[in-house]
Amino acid sequence: MNALEVRNLTKIYKLYEKPSHRLLEIFFKRKKHRLFYANKNISFNLKKGETLGIIGVNGAGKSTLLKQIAGVIEPTSGEIKRYGRVTALLELGTGFNPEFTGVENIYFNGMLIGMNKDEISKKLNSIIDFSELGDFINEPLKTYSSGMVMRLAFSIAIHSEPQILIVDEALSVGDAHFSAKCTKELKKLKEKNLSVIYVSHDLNSLKLLCDRLILLNEGEIIEEGNPEKVINVYNYLIAALNKNQSLTVSENSFGNLKAKILSCEVKGVESDSNVLSSGEEGVVGLKIKADEDIENITVGILIRDRFGQDIFGTNTYYLNKKISLRKNKTYLIEFKMPFNIGAGKYSLTAAIHSDESHLNECVHWIDKAASFEIAGIKGIKFIGLCRLDPEVEIKEKYV
Amino acid sequence: MKEHFKIAFELAFRDLRERYVNTSFGQLWLLISPLVTILIYTVIFSDFMKMRMNLVESKYAYSIYLIPGLLSWNFFAVAVSRISNTFFEKAHLIKKVNIPTFVYYIATFISEFVIYIISMVFGVLFLVVIGQHIGAEFLWLPMLMLLVGMFAFFLGVIFSLFNPFFRDLKEIIPIILQLWFWMTPIIYVKELIYHKYPFLVDFNPFYYFIEPMQTLFLYSKVLYKDVAVSFAIVAVLAVLAVWLYKKMIAEIKDVI
Numbered sequence: 001m002n003a004l005e006v007r008n009l010t011k012i013y014k015l016y017e018k019p020s021h022r023l024l025e026i027f028f029k030r031k032k033h034r035l036f037y038a039n040k041n042i043s044f045n046l047k048k049g050e051t052l053g054i055i056g057v058n059g060a061g062k063s064t065l066l067k068q069i070a071g072v073i074e075p076t077s078g079e080i081k082r083y084g085r086v087t088a089l090l091e092l093g094t095g096f097n098p099e100f101t102g103v104e105n106i107y108f109n110g111m112l113i114g115m116n117k118d119e120i121s122k123k124l125n126s127i128i129d130f131s132e133l134g135d136f137i138n139e140p141l142k143t144y145s146s147g148m149v150m151r152l153a154f155s156i157a158i159h160s161e162p163q164i165l166i167v168d169e170a171l172s173v174g175d176a177h178f179s180a181k182c183t184k185e186l187k188k189l190k191e192k193n194l195s196v197i198y199v200s201h202d203l204n205s206l207k208l209l210c211d212r213l214i215l216l217n218e219g220e221i222i223e224e225g226n227p228e229k230v231i232n233v234y235n236y237l238i239a240a241l242n243k244n245q246s247l248t249v250s251e252n253s254f255g256n257l258k259a260k261i262l263s264c265e266v267k268g269v270e271s272d273s274n275v276l277s278s279g280e281e282g283v284v285g286l287k288i289k290a291d292e293d294i295e296n297i298t299v300g301i302l303i304r305d306r307f308g309q310d311i312f313g314t315n316t317y318y319l320n321k322k323i324s325l326r327k328n329k330t331y332l333i334e335f336k337m338p339f340n341i342g343a344g345k346y347s348l349t350a351a352i353h354s355d356e357s358h359l360n361e362c363v364h365w366i367d368k369a370a371s372f373e374i375a376g377i378k379g380i381k382f383i384g385l386c387r388l389d390p391e392v393e394i395k396e397k398y399v
Numbered sequence: 400m401k402e403h404f405k406i407a408f409e410l411a412f413r414d415l416r417e418r419y420v421n422t423s424f425g426q427l428w429l430l431i432s433p434l435v436t437i438l439i440y441t442v443i444f445s446d447f448m449k450m451r452m453n454l455v456e457s458k459y460a461y462s463i464y465l466i467p468g469l470l471s472w473n474f475f476a477v478a479v480s481r482i483s484n485t486f487f488e489k490a491h492l493i494k495k496v497n498i499p500t501f502v503y504y505i506a507t508f509i510s511e512f513v514i515y516i517i518s519m520v521f522g523v524l525f526l527v528v529i530g531q532h533i534g535a536e537f538l539w540l541p542m543l544m545l546l547v548g549m550f551a552f553f554l555g556v557i558f559s560l561f562n563p564f565f566r567d568l569k570e571i572i573p574i575i576l577q578l579w580f581w582m583t584p585i586i587y588v589k590e591l592i593y594h595k596y597p598f599l600v601d602f603n604p605f606y607y608f609i610e611p612m613q614t615l616f617l618y619s620k621v622l623y624k625d626v627a628v629s630f631a632i633v634a635v636l637a638v639l640a641v642w643l644y645k646k647m648i649a650e651i652k653d654v655i
Contacts, residue, residue: 013653022654023564026647071497074649086497094495097413099420111409112496116402140421 003195004046009078011039038064040219051196053206056216084163087113093153098142123159131155166197207308228308255364259290264350264369279378284335290325299333302349340387347371403502410506433518440465459529466522467612468585474515475551476576482555508552534619546629547608553636560647563654
């Protein structure tokens with residue numbers, strides 16, 4: 001069952017030298033504009049209970065797409081079919097007035113996002129509880145911290161019980177506690193078949209929340225599918241944008257290839273294989289070869305879990321090791337460390353780039369250059385992703 | 400549609416509240432300012448300046464003449480300039496919430512019209528206080544006010560549609576309104592200019608709305624012909640406004 005169907009959606013903005021030229025064109029059929037395609041031929045479905053993420057660099061057409069789905073602007077061509085109430089959080093707390101109290105703003109904002117008065121009255125306590133504002137709810141909004149305003153806004157939105165919720169860069173609000181609470185609430189609503197369209201630049205939360213991602217570039221969908229895959233393409237795109245370098249993009253690697261990563265291996269010192277115990281000393285070895293002399297280059301590794309979450313990353317820049325490569329020489333770079341991470345399957349991403357990150361100049365980047373598994377625990381048992389090696393002290397307390 | 404009107408009323412209610420939020424008198428100010436306006440007209444013109452009208456035998460004749468015209472004009476000027484500014488005043492909502500734009504027009508209209516009604520109630524109370532005859536013809540007053548309201552509404556809508564393309568309108572409209580005010584027999588009487596500049600009266604659309612009201616206040620008479628003309632003006636403007644709105648609204652949302 002689809003909650004939303006978008007078919008061949010195109011939004012063209014006409015650009016004019018002067019606003020008055022637009023007026024002349026409305027009434028006299030003289031053409032005075034250039035065309036700008038904000039969205040080109042976009043089609044996708046959103047299933048009931050599905051969370052769809054939209055990513056793309058600034059100006060890719062994300063907001064234009066959301067505004068059309070929300071019905072705030074009209075598409076130039078194509079159609080949008082909505083099956084149910086669409087609540088769009090294009091901006092948290094639309095119409096909030098700082099002079100009014102929290103309760104008054106709940107009524108007004110609630111109405112703007114499609115609830116009626118009785119509905120709001122019924123849910124008022126629940127909204128206030130969820131926002132955790134306590135007595136502040138009867139104070140004017142201007143006395144709130146920005147985090148508190150966001151909490152109130154999100155609380156209202158979540159209680160409007162939409163069938164489709166559009167969230168634009170909003171979940172990163174508030175502290176970690178409230179953020180987690182929102183995520184939990186969204187998951188709960190998802191079980192009740194709420195569909196969410198989520199736009200964010202926060203790749204981690206996209207991976208955590210979304211079932212599927214759409215990557216927009218220059219108004220078009222250029223990639224669609226599971227979050228990991230799409231985010232990798234997005235990363236290439238960002239790297240390409242940052243430097244007008246000709247990237248050689250293959251399946252999972254890209255870069256200008258002045259130097260290449262020839263091989264990559266993860267091995268436990270004891271197990272002598274890519275299945276390690278947690279806590280075991282391990283080595284990540286990278287073989288690289290330079291096609292030209294390169295001064296001051298950084299080699300980095302990044303460990304990701306099976307959800308694609310970044311677990312740990314480091315590079316020679318952080319570790320204060322200077323590397324200079326000579327033409328046609330092959331080098332072996334080894335990172336030795338105890339693998340103090342929890343059980344599970346991991347992938348290793350390796351990269352050669354300049355400076356701190358791959359954003360300036362990316363020489364070679366390989367996603368999933370190697371994989372390994374942590375099975376079993378060496379030493380003291382623990383639960384979770386990382387081993388923190390705590391010490392326990394028990395002191396008898398004298399009163 | 401019913402939902403839209405509900406939202407419009409809620410927006411209007413909020414608009415009225417916003418003006419006086421955090422003032423100690425609050426909504427009482429809605430009553431105080433028209434009251435003061437009326438007091439000024441009567442005290443200054445009737446007592447201090449001893450202005451008399453040659454037409455009616457009453458100490459307060461000039462005030463009686465002045466009140467409906469000025470109150471209506473005050474409403475008209477504020478409503479036209481506010482409605483014509485809708486796309487700027489409400490941009491933050493129009494761009495973020497899926498509510499048809501005409502709802503915002505209606506909301507501003509309701510808010511201003513409420514103030515107009517309150518001030519006119521005081522105007523009529525003033526007549527009662529000074530003992531002016533109030534006949535059954537006064538039942539026409541709400542109708543006349545509504546006509547002024549519709550005139551302001553549709554004119555404001557038309558201006559508002561051109562405003563985003565031609566920002567100079569924002570500066571031009573107040574000037575037009577000021578000129579229009581002094582060219583309409585509101586402060587002075589029609590007879591003062593009619594022999595010299597008859598077109599100022601005959602071709603001044605606003606005068607067709609205001610003369611029946613002035614006549615009603617002074618003589619408890621209804622000028623059916625003028626009312627008919629003003630009705631026709633409203634009808635023409637309404638058709639024009641709706642046509643322009645439909646033609647331009649999608650384009651406007653792309654601009655703001």
